[in-house]
Amino acid sequence: MQRALLETQLRWHQERDKLRRNELDADAALAQARVQFEGARERRIRLATLDVVQDARPLMADLARFEKERVEAETALANGQRE
Numbered sequence: 001m002q003r004a005l006l007e008t009q010l011r012w013h014q015e016r017d018k019l020r021r022n023e024l025d026a027d028a029a030l031a032q033a034r035v036q037f038e039g040a041r042e043r044r045i046r047l048a049t050l051d052v053v054q055d056a057r058p059l060m061a062d063l064a065r066f067e068k069e070r071v072e073a074e075t076a077l078a079n080g081q082r083e
Helices: 002-039 041-054 057-082
Strands: none
Touching: 002 041
């Protein structure tokens, strides 16, 4: 009976030690995940900015087209006035 009690206590202590190691491992993994998350902060900000400016792409293309048409019209007017 004494031996069974000692074995039970030994298993309890071994399990406790195992759980403590697992807890330390989990804490380390969490700390590493937090570091990686913070390390990706700048990238998340850049991606958010890219998402925002995507809506402006067609507007910028229109602006470039209008500018080209303006230059062509001015050139045509200038050439027409010279003749």
